[in-house]
Amino acid sequence: MRTVITIDDELHRRAKAYAARQGTTLAALVSEALRARRARPPAGPRPAVELPTFEGQGLAPGVSLDDMSTVYDRMDGLR
DSSP, X not given: OOOOOOOOHHHHHHHHHHHHHHXXXXXXXXXXXXXXXXXXXXXXXXXXXXXXXXXXXXSOTTOBTTBHHHHXXXXXXXX
């Protein structure tokens, strides 16, 4: 099967040179790399991240998460 892929110019140059040193083609090298990647077991689920929570009364008056400038102003002590 013929497939077109787009890769970085430097990676293409290095991969082609590597394939030549190994006595193979770039297509064979890409196929081998894809087979190796597919054969690797999945990484599995990432550990859960526990985010800190704080008690309070919600957003301060005049602060809107729809307008982040109000948040930045409050952080900078402008309001």
